[in-house]
Amino acid sequence: MKSILFFFFLFFQISLYAQIENVIVETYYISDANDASDTTGGKLEAGSITYRVYIDLAKGNKLTKIYGDANHTLKFSSTATFFNNNVEGQIFAKDINNNHLKDNTTALDTWLTLGQVATTNTKSKKTYFGILKSQDNDGSILGKNGLLTNTETALGIPLITADGLEALLVTMDPTKWNDNGISDSSIFGSIKLDSQYISNNAYLLYANGVTGINPDSNQILVAQLTTKGKISFKLNIVVIDSTGTTINYVADGRDTIFKDYQGKILSIEKHSNFLTYPPLAPVCGCMNSNYKEYDKSFTCGDSSNTYCKTLVVLGCMDPQACNYDPKANFPVQSLCCYPGYCQDRDISLVCPNLSIDEQFATLGFMIYPNPAKDYLEIQIASQMNQKSQYTIYDSFGRVVLESNLNAVSGNQIQQVNISNLANGLYLFRLTIEGKSATKIFIKN
Numbered sequence: 001m002k003s004i005l006f007f008f009f010l011f012f013q014i015s016l017y018a019q020i021e022n023v024i025v026e027t028y029y030i031s032d033a034n035d036a037s038d039t040t041g042g043k044l045e046a047g048s049i050t051y052r053v054y055i056d057l058a059k060g061n062k063l064t065k066i067y068g069d070a071n072h073t074l075k076f077s078s079t080a081t082f083f084n085n086n087v088e089g090q091i092f093a094k095d096i097n098n099n100h101l102k103d104n105t106t107a108l109d110t111w112l113t114l115g116q117v118a119t120t121n122t123k124s125k126k127t128y129f130g131i132l133k134s135q136d137n138d139g140s141i142l143g144k145n146g147l148l149t150n151t152e153t154a155l156g157i158p159l160i161t162a163d164g165l166e167a168l169l170v171t172m173d174p175t176k177w178n179d180n181g182i183s184d185s186s187i188f189g190s191i192k193l194d195s196q197y198i199s200n201n202a203y204l205l206y207a208n209g210v211t212g213i214n215p216d217s218n219q220i221l222v223a224q225l226t227t228k229g230k231i232s233f234k235l236n237i238v239v240i241d242s243t244g245t246t247i248n249y250v251a252d253g254r255d256t257i258f259k260d261y262q263g264k265i266l267s268i269e270k271h272s273n274f275l276t277y278p279p280l281a282p283v284c285g286c287m288n289s290n291y292k293e294y295d296k297s298f299t300c301g302d303s304s305n306t307y308c309k310t311l312v313v314l315g316c317m318d319p320q321a322c323n324y325d326p327k328a329n330f331p332v333q334s335l336c337c338y339p340g341y342c343q344d345r346d347i348s349l350v351c352p353n354l355s356i357d358e359q360f361a362t363l364g365f366m367i368y369p370n371p372a373k374d375y376l377e378i379q380i381a382s383q384m385n386q387k388s389q390y391t392i393y394d395s396f397g398r399v400v401l402e403s404n405l406n407a408v409s410g411n412q413i414q415q416v417n418i419s420n421l422a423n424g425l426y427l428f429r430l431t432i433e434g435k436s437a438t439k440i441f442i443k444n
Contacts, residue, residue: 019057019058019061019239019241019247019249020055020056020057020058020237020239020249020272020274020275021056021057021058022056022274023053023054023055023056023235023274023275023277024053024054024056024132024219025051025052025053025054025231025277026051026052026053026054026132026133026156026164027049027050027051027154027155027156028050028051028052028133028155028159028164028224029049029050029107029108029148029150029155029159030047030048030049030050030150030152030154030155031044031045031046031047031048031049031050031105031108031150031226032046032047032150032152033046034146034147034149034150035105035108035147035148035150038104038105038147040087040103040104040105041085041086041087041088041089041103041104041105041106041109042083042084042085042086042087042105042190043083044083044105044108044226045083045228047228048083048108048226048227048228049155049226049227049228050108050224050225050226051223051224051225051226051231052130052132052164052221052223052224053221053222053223053224053225053233053235053277054130054132054212054219054220054221054222055219055220055222055235055237056212056217056218056219056220057211057212057218057219057220057239058218058241058242059215059216059218059242060215060218060241060242061211061218061239061240061241061242062208062209062210062211062239062240063114063115063209063210063211063220063222063237063238063239064114064205064206064207064208064209064210064238064239064240064246065203065204065205065206065237065238066112066114066203066204066222066235066236066237067202067203067204067205067236067237067238068181068198068199068200068201068202068203068236069200069201069236070200070201071200071250071253072200072236072250072251072252072253073198073199073200073234073251073252074197074198074199074200074202074203074234074235074236075196075197075198075199075232075233075234076187076196076197076223076225076231076232076233077195077196077197077198077231077232077233078195078196078225078227078229078230078231078232079195079229079230080195080227080228080229081193081194081195081227081229082110082187082193082194082195082225082226082227083105083108083109083110083226083227084109084110084187084188084189084190084193084226085104085105085106085108085109085190086190087103087104087106088100088101088103088104088106088109089106089109089110089111089190090109090111091111091112091182091183091184091186091188091189092111092112092113092177092179092182092188092204093109093111093112093113093116093117093118093130093221093224094113094114094116094117094118094119094172094177095119096109096111096117096118096119097118097119098118098119098120098121098127098128099121101117101118101128101141101165102141102142102144102145103145104145104147105147105148107142107148107159107163108148108224108226109224109226110187110188110224110225110226110227111188111223111224112182112188112204112222112223113130113204113221113222113223113224114204114206114210114220114222115129115130115210115211115212115220115221115222116128116129116130116172116210117129117130117165117221118165121167124167125169126167126168126169127167127168127169127170127172128165128166128167129165129166129168129170129213129221130164130165130166130220130221130224131164131165131166131212131213131214131219131221132164132219133156133157133159133161133162133163133164134156134157134162135213135214135217136157136162136163136164136165136166137162138166138167139161139162139163140159140160140161140162140163140165141163141165142159142160142163143158143159143160148160166213168213172206172208172210173208176206176207176208177204177205177206178203178204178205178206178207179202179203179204179205180201180202180203181199181201181202181203182197182199182202182204195227195229209240222235222237231277232277232278233276233277234251234252234275234276234277235251235275236248236249236250236251236275237249237275245268246267246268247268247269247270248267248268248269248270249269249270249271249272249275250269250270250271250272250275251271251272251273251275251276252271252276253269253271254271255269255270255271256268256269257269291309291310291311291312292310292311292312292329292330293309293310310329312329312330312370313325313327313328313329313330314328314330314332314335314370314425314440314441314442315327315328315330315331315332315335315440316328316331316332316333316335316336316337317331318331318333318336320338321336321337321338322337322338323335323336323337324336332425332440335395335425335440365378365379365380365430365437365439366378366379366439367379367428367439367441370441370442371441371442371443371444372418372441372442372443372444373419373443373444374417374418374419375415375416375417375418375419376415376416376418376428376441377413377414377415377416378390378405378413378414378415378416378430379412379413380405380412380413380414380430380432387404387432387433388404388405388430388431388432388433389402389403389404389405389430389431390402390403390405390416390428390429390430390431391428391429391431392416392418392421392426392427392428392429393426393427393429394424394425394426394427395424395425395426395427397427400421400426401416401418401421403416418443421443422443423443423444424442424443425440425441425442425443426440426441426442426443427439427440428440428441
């Protein structure tokens with residue numbers, strides 16, 4: 001039994017190292033009537049919210065690219081138009097003049113970036129990078145012109161206290177920046193107002209890769225979005241992990257390894273629910289242990305997730321056995337029974353009469369979760385008010401638990417407490433008016 005359980009959980013608990021730990025959407029600022037009164041940089045409505053988007057990577061990983069391609073859409077949208085400062089604003093934050101960052105509403109411009117928030121100061125040789133306000137301890141350069149001074153609770157730390165800017169003696173090589181498909185006519189430019197950007201042929205690339213200001217937390221600013229509406233986005237990114245391996249993380253798709261004809265790995269693509277905002281509910285992978293794709297190392301997923309697609313059916317998969325189950329997709333060899341040999345178990349349990357099962361199939365029942373810990377849920381479908389009972393057997397056909405259930409009338413879900421059972425494999429037999437059917441489950 002121990003060996004069965006070992007291989008069962010080895011199958012389901014594949015360990016995958018996750019380079020993306022989170023995507024953080026920070027409320028950076030909320031504009032008030034005072035900000036709206038200044039039209040130097042364009043019309044900014046009171047109540048507009050400026051959001052900052054950070055990719056939170058594991059320590060030692062680098063972010064090199066944000067992109068959309070033929071198979072993966074890059075998307076930013078809002079239920080209202082985005083604000084762009086039409087005097088000092090830029091498509092990419094790295095191009096904003098550091099000397100004008102504190103002018104009018106320039107600091108609230110909508111843009112994309114890979115960490116950098118302004119050009120390098122020619123005198124100090126320092127470059128501004130984005131940092132969460134909660135981690136910014138060097139004061140603020142904003143609010144000096146009488147704007148951006150709102151202090152309402154909803155925006156968190158005021159910009160006059162912490163501006164989310166950190167000046168560092170780190171100079172990015174401008175020849176390493178590259179971009180495609182993100183123009184001044186998009187939501188990041190100043191030519192027209194718009195509420196969405198959708199592209200399957202766009203990217204912002206810094207070949208050397210960037211890390212967060214704090215190496216341990218490693219949170220990298222990638223976008224700033226100002227709008228009065230509700231935002232949503234889908235990102236696809238390229239990460240170089242601590243071993244030097246390049247991995248594409250995508251908002252839509254599935255974990256895939258692309259190889260050449262010789263078997264050499266060309267690229268690795270992984271799905272991450274973190275890259276979709278608002279977060280999918282629940283926030284990747286399959287966390288429903290009733291499915292073959294179950295992977296405990298992931299932090300999200302349910303039975304509706306594309307990763308949860310194949311229900312686990314435990315059973316004997318040996319065609320020579322009397323209880324061969326053609327519907328099974330996970331073999332449990334110790335369950336197999338052969339003529340004259342059934343490991344001292346009740347053959348009526350492990351090789352039930354098929355005609356009875358077929359009759360019972362018209363009534364139908366399901367048990368879940370599987371594996372189960374403390375409770376089993378029994379879902380019963382019946383057209384009549386009928387008495388029912390269940391019996392639970394261990395793998396050797398010994399009765400370990402039995403009880404009557406409430407009368408069954410229509411679809412019902414009833415709960416069975418199995419917390420006192422030892423971990424292992426069991427058979428659950430439900431009997432309604434003399435008709436019986438048996439299902440296998442695991443207690444862990």
